[in-house]
Each structure stands twice: as structure tokens, then as C-alpha cells.
Amino acid sequence: xxxxxxxxxxxxxxxxxxxxxxxxxxxxxxxxxxxxxxxxxxxxxxxxxxxxxxxxxxxxxxxxxxxxxxxxxxxxxxxxxxxxxxxxxxxxxxxxxxxxxxxxxxxxxxxxxxxxxxxxxxxxxxxxxxxxxxxxxxxxxxxxxxxxxxxxxxxxxxxxxxxxxxxxxxxxxxxxxxxxxxxxxxxxxxxxxxxxxxxxxxxxxxxxxxxxxxxxxxxxxx
Amino acid sequence: xxxxxxxxxxxxxxxxxxxxxxxxxxxxxxxxxxxxxxxxxxxxxxxxxxxxxxxxxxxxxxxxxxxxxxxxxxxxxxxxxxxxxxxxxxxxxxxxxxxxxxxxxxxxxxxxxxxxxxxxxxxxxxxxxxxxxxxxxxxxxxxxxxxxxxxxxxxxxxxxxxxxxxxxxxxxxxxxxxxxxxxxxxxxxxxxxxxxxxxxxxxxxxxxxxxxxxxxxxxxxx
DNA sequence: TTCAATGTGTACCGTACCGTACGGTTCATG
DNA sequence: CATGAACCGTACGGTACGGTACACATTGAA
Numbered sequence: 001x002x003x004x005x006x007x008x009x010x011x012x013x014x015x016x017x018x019x020x021x022x023x024x025x026x027x028x029x030x031x032x033x034x035x036x037x038x039x040x041x042x043x044x045x046x047x048x049x050x051x052x053x054x055x056x057x058x059x060x061x062x063x064x065x066x067x068x069x070x071x072x073x074x075x076x077x078x079x080x081x082x083x084x085x086x087x088x089x090x091x092x093x094x095x096x097x098x099x100x101x102x103x104x105x106x107x108x109x110x111x112x113x114x115x116x117x118x119x120x121x122x123x124x125x126x127x128x129x130x131x132x133x134x135x136x137x138x139x140x141x142x143x144x145x146x147x148x149x150x151x152x153x154x155x156x157x158x159x160x161x162x163x164x165x166x167x168x169x170x171x172x173x174x175x176x177x178x179x180x181x182x183x184x185x186x187x188x189x190x191x192x193x194x195x196x197x198x199x200x201x202x203x204x205x206x207x208x209x210x211x212x213x214x215x216x217x218x219x220x221x222x
Numbered sequence: 223x224x225x226x227x228x229x230x231x232x233x234x235x236x237x238x239x240x241x242x243x244x245x246x247x248x249x250x251x252x253x254x255x256x257x258x259x260x261x262x263x264x265x266x267x268x269x270x271x272x273x274x275x276x277x278x279x280x281x282x283x284x285x286x287x288x289x290x291x292x293x294x295x296x297x298x299x300x301x302x303x304x305x306x307x308x309x310x311x312x313x314x315x316x317x318x319x320x321x322x323x324x325x326x327x328x329x330x331x332x333x334x335x336x337x338x339x340x341x342x343x344x345x346x347x348x349x350x351x352x353x354x355x356x357x358x359x360x361x362x363x364x365x366x367x368x369x370x371x372x373x374x375x376x377x378x379x380x381x382x383x384x385x386x387x388x389x390x391x392x393x394x395x396x397x398x399x400x401x402x403x404x405x406x407x408x409x410x411x412x413x414x415x416x417x418x419x420x421x422x423x424x425x426x427x428x429x430x431x432x433x434x435x436x437x438x439x440x441x442x443x444x
Numbered sequence: 445t446t447c448a449a450t451g452t453g454t455a456c457c458g459t460a461c462c463g464t465a466c467g468g469t470t471c472a473t474g
Numbered sequence: 475c476a477t478g479a480a481c482c483g484t485a486c487g488g489t490a491c492g493g494t495a496c497a498c499a500t501t502g503a504a
Contacts, residue, residue, distance in 0.1 A: 036346020
């Protein structure tokens with residue numbers, strides 16, 4: 001594994017960055033977090049990372065390539081712990097809570113917010129390259145992981161639903177609510193919403209009341 | 223009704239735009255929707271709206287003022303119908319469903335997406351003027367309206383919760399889920415998610431299962 | 445030592461855009 | 475008709491940034 005990587009599958013191609021390049025990308029992330037897209041100029045990055053603009057263009061092609069590299073690089077650093085199969089209801093629920101906890105932690109992170117702002121800000125034209133990249137490397141992988149977890153729960157009889165994707169979306173909605181968009185817009189979250197532990201367990205509580213095995217009605221019932 | 227409007231609350235100050243200025247702002251919105259922030263240049267707007275750059279600067283100060291004016295103008299056009307008090311459970315629920323329907327309709331609109339992208343894209347620096355403006359004119363007013371509606375439902379005995387803000391956020395999460403962020407990133411929604419009617423009634427179903435008067439447990443259990 | 449490869453630092457060019465200035469036009473008013 | 479205000483169209487200055495070219499430093503191998 002982790003050879004030169006045929007680019008048909010997504011994940012580890014991002015690891016094909018030289019340590020030097022990773023250092024530069026790290027510096028780019030820093031600039032991006034503290035100043036936004038406007039602060040990430042080629043000259044500024046070159047100065048800040050002690051490298052030459054020529055190297056930047058040699059490595060990443062052009063500025064868009066640099067931005068894409070930053071997104072790929074950061075995405076490659078986020079890994080959701082894939083816990084072993086849960087045999088009993090209690091540990092499964094704790095796994096699910098841990099997942100939601102991790103999800104909230106990632107979404108509210110400063111670098112995640114900065115990258116989402118970057119990708120959204122230039123998803124206006126119909127190309128939306130960065131947006132698609134972020135969806136692919138971020139949301140889709142997380143969604144896949146979540147669906148697997150939920151389906152395992154259904155198989156074990158802890159959960160009850162028809163469409164795993166829809167169930168995941170509801171879980172996402174219960175956990176994130178409008179906190180993400182508010183933070184993207186620069187709102188400071190209330191102290192109550194900073195208690196990730198509580199928010200995660202609250203969301204799982206409510207999710208079980210909708211999709212738990214003992215819930216009165218199944219998910220999509222007409 | 224619909225007279226000059228007393229300016230007791232924040233919103234209608236934005237109506238202080240000359241018809242000519244409104245036409246220009248409408249044109250700016252058009253440019254913004256189809257091309258994003260990059261497409262909204264002062265020269266381009268002047269050419270596209272058949273006005274002079276000098277007028278733009280006279281009216282809006284500078285480019286940031288223009289962007290703020292666009293946001294204010296669009297926000298002033300969105301009005302959530304404030305329905306009369308519902309006396310019976312069925313009509314209240316239909317009012318709630320209508321609210322969610324309207325919420326989804328606004329959020330998925332192209333102009334709303336474009337403005338959110340604009341505000342998010344430049345909410346990187348800690349100033350985030352546009353972000354705050356959008357939060358104030360958009361989310362906060364909607365949230366206020368929603369809380370009033372929910373509290374009316376609680377007063378009538380149709381709903382059961384402690385914190386209206388939290389109940390609203392859950393309703394928002396159930397309705398919007400991750401559709402908004404996906405669309406902001408340029409994702410095309412699935413056909414299933416384009417059925418706003420169904421999504422609204424599904425969200426209200428689930429909301430009632432969590433906060434309905436006959437729900438097994440009240441909101442913030444423990 | 446010589447040579448090639450890689451990378452840094454800097455200078456430079458073209459372009460895009462913000463903001464302003466100026467001449468010309470319409471229109472209302474006395 | 476004269477006058478002034480508002481506005482259009484355009485041209486111009488200033489600047490910031492993307493991208494390229496070039497001179498110099500470092501390293502490693504023959």
C-alpha cells in the first residue's frame with residue numbers, strides 16, 4: 001500500500017508530498033486560517049515559508065493547484081477512528097456518540113472553517129473545483145464511514161431505518177444544526193454550544209428516539 | 223397594510239433605496255448569482271446596469287458598501303408570512319410545516335446561496351462585516367420569527383420544550399441537515415431532496431416526535 | 445574539481461481592478 | 475433661454491498580485 005498510487009481511488013494520493021512541500025503547505029494553512037484567502041498570496045507564502053515562488057509554481061502548477069493541494073493535504077490529515085464492530089447496545093451507542101463528537105470537533109476546528117470558507121467562496125462559478133474536492137475528500141468519506149456505522153447498528157438490531165444515507169443526514173442535522181453555517185459567517189458560538197460532549201450525547205439521544213429499535217415508528221413512514 | 227412601514231425593528235431601513243438604486247442592486251444580484259464575487263466589479267456593474275461608476279461610489283461609498291447594500295436589499299425582500307395565531311392543533315401544525323417549507327425554499331434559492339457564499343468568502347478576517355450583516359438581517363430575524371411560532375405552539379399545548387432557541391435549532395437541523403453546506407460547496411442536490419413539500423413534512427413529523435405534547439420525554443432530559 | 449540538479453531570492457512584466465476626474469447629456473426650475 | 479443638479483460614459487492613476495526569468499547558493503556524484 002501507499003505506493004505511487006494510481007489516481008483512480010481517492011485517499012492516499014495526497015500523501016505524495018515531499019516533507020519540504022508539506023512544511024510549505026502547513027505554512028499555507030497557517031496563513032489561510034489567520035487571514036483568509038486574501039492573505040494567501042504566492043509572494044506571501046514564499047516569504048513566509050522561506051521558499052521561492054518558482055518552487056511553488058514548479059510543485060503546484062499555479063495558484064489554484066496550490067489551493068487544491070492545501071485542501072488535499074489537510075483532508076489527508078483528518079482520519080476518523082474506525083472502531084471495531086460493537087457487539088452490545090451500550091458500546092455501540094458509545095461508538096456512535098464518539099463519532100458525533102469527532103464530527104463536531106472537526107467541523108468547528110479553525111482550519112476546517114478556513115478551508116470551508118475558501119472552498120465556498122470560490123464555488124460561485126459552475127466549476128467549483130475546490131468545492132467538489134472538499135465534498136469528495138471531506139463530506140463523502142465521512143458520510144461513508146457514518147453509513148457503515150449506522151448499518152452495523154441496524155444489522156445488530158440497535159437501530160431501525162430504511163435509508164442509511166437519510167438516517168445519517170438526520171443525525172448530522174441533529175448534531176450540527178445551524179452551528180456550522182453560523183460559524184462560517186463569523187458568529188461566535190454560545191458557551192452552551194461549545195460543550196461538545198453534551199451536544200453529542202443530546203444529538204444521539206434524539207437520534208435514538210427517532211431511529212432506535214424501540215422507536216414507535218420507523219423513519220420514512222408516509 | 224403594506225404602507226410605508228414604520229421602522230421600529232431593523233429590517234426596512236433597507237427600503238431607503240431609490241428605484242434607480244434598486245434596479246442597480248438587482249443587476250448586481252444578477253451578476254453575483256451567475257458569476258460570484260469575482261464577477262461583481264464596479265466597472266462591470268456600471269456597464270451592465272447602464273450607470274456610471276461615479277454614481278456607484280456616490281451612492282454606496284466604496285465596493286464594500288456596495289456589497290453591504292446588496293445584502294441589505296435582498297434581505298429586505300425576504301418576508302416570512304406571519305400567520306395569525308392557530309387555535310387548533312391541525313392548523314398549527316400546518317403553519318409550522320409552512321414555515322419549514324418557506325425556510326427550505328429561501329435557503330436553497332440561488333440568490334440566497336450566492337449571498338451566503340459572498341458573505342462566507344469574506345468572513346475570514348476577524349471583522350466579517352458581511353457575515354454579521356447576513357446573520358442579523360437573515361438568520362436572527364428568521365430565528366425570532368420561529369421562536370415566536372414555537373412558543374405559541376407550546377402555549378396552546380401542542381408542543382413541549384424548555385428552550386425555544388434550542389427547539390428551533392433542532393427543527394432547523396431536521397429540515398436542512400447538510401443540504402445547505404453541500405449546495406454552498408456546489409453540490410447538486412439529489413432529486414429526493416428537491417421535494418421541498420416532502421422534506422418539510424418529514425422534518426415536522428420528526429420534530430413532533432421529539433417535541434410534540436405527547437412525546438415520551440421532554441427536550442433536555444436528564 | 446567539475447558539472448548538473450535543485451532550490452532560493454529578487455527583479456520584472458502584464459493584467460485586473462478600485463477609486464477618481466472630466467467632458468457631455470438630460471431634465472427640472474426660474 | 476439660462477442655470478444648476480444629477481447622471482452617463484470613459485479615460486486615467488495607483489496598486490496589488492499572478493506568473494516568469496534570471497543570478498546565485500548548496501549539494502551530491504563522477
